[in-house]
Amino acid sequence: MRCEEAQELITALVDKQLPGSERASIEGHLKDCSRCQLIYSQELELKREVRKAGAGLGAPAELREKILHDPRVFAQKPTRSIGPARDARLYLRPALALALLILLVLPVLYMMRPAGRPISLTAFETHEKIVSGELPIIRAGSPEEIKEMLYHSVDDKFAPMTYDLSMMNLKAVGGTVREFGGRKVLVTVYEGEGISVTCYTFLGTERDAPPGAEIFFAAEKTTNFYTYSRAGINAVFHREGKLICILVSKLPLPELLTLARSNAQPTPPAQPPA
Numbered sequence: 103m104r105c106e107e108a109q110e111l112i113t114a115l116v117d118k119q120l121p122g123s124e125r126a127s128i129e130g131h132l133k134d135c136s137r138c139q140l141i142y143s144q145e146l147e148l149k150r151e152v153r154k155a156g157a158g159l160g161a162p163a164e165l166r167e168k169i170l171h172d173p174r175v176f177a178q179k180p181t182r183s184i185g186p187a188r189d190a191r192l193y194l195r196p197a198l199a200l201a202l203l204i205l206l207v208l209p210v211l212y213m214m215r216p217a218g219r220p221i222s223l224t225a226f227e228t229h230e231k232i233v234s235g236e237l238p239i240i241r242a243g244s245p246e247e248i249k250e251m252l253y254h255s256v257d258d259k260f261a262p263m264t265y266d267l268s269m270m271n272l273k274a275v276g277g278t279v280r281e282f283g284g285r286k287v288l289v290t291v292y293e294g295e296g297i298s299v300t301c302y303t304f305l306g307t308e309r310d311a312p313p314g315a316e317i318f319f320a321a322e323k324t325t326n327f328y329t330y331s332r333a334g335i336n337a338v339f340h341r342e343g344k345l346i347c348i349l350v351s352k353l354p355l356p357e358l359l360t361l362a363r364s365n366a367q368p369t370p371p372a373q374p375p376a
């Protein structure tokens with residue numbers, strides 16, 4: 103089978119619409135041809151995405167129904183076996199499906215697609231996993247050692263924000279590195295008497311703040327602090343230059359805000375371009 107032939111049949115294969123003999127020969131081709139294999143896996147992925155989007159809450163119900171029940175897009179059940187005199191519609195179908203995808207589904211898909219779970223929210227889950235011991239951290243002797251370890255783990259590109267939390271009897275005990283949506287996040291864990299604070303540092307902007315957060319502007323630091331909570335856990339988000347720092351803890355929000363605020367560096371005034 104040649105690539106052109108294989109590619110014409112890929113959509114039908116994804117939809118499980120090919121009779122056995124054709125399926126065997128295209129599968130044989132896919133085994134040897136990485137280019138067609140890539141197209142096949144992309145079509146599979148696209149179909150999954152479209153299904154997910156179609157099943158998503160945000161899709162206009164009418165459009166969703168239309169797409170999900172359009173036999174040109176999604177086969178409801180395998181059709182009868184197609185003999186040697188192949189039905190011309192089999193070749194038309196992938197083209198129609200593609201046109202529908204481009205015209206109807208993709209705009210909806212892109213509108214609805216969340217740009218990955220925001221780090222500001224995954225921070226809650228990571229904090230809980232650390233507190234419960236589900237996510238192990240690397241314990242180090244001193245706050246300096248923890249900072250060094252985390253700094254080196256991102257090839258010295260950025261260092262974790264260091265907090266002096268001694269006023270709350272909290273001390274850095276360890277850390278770990280996580281990756282969310284392709285971005286490395288440095289995690290430092292502070293512990294005190296029965297309380298733990300998880301601090302996140304990553305490269306970002308204030309657009310990384312969760313949309314529903316309350317914004318508190320601290321004039322003395324010329325810095326915005328974003329506060330938000332989930333299930334009794336509180337978070338304070340602020341920017342230090344190119345870095346985003348988030349503190350997550352069970353500590354009451356005013357206390358957590360005080361900690362973040364007292365440790366923040368004042369944002370330098372914008373420099374006129376040189």
Ligand SMILES: [Zn+2]
Nearest residue numbers: 105108135138
């Ligand atoms: Zn090929």
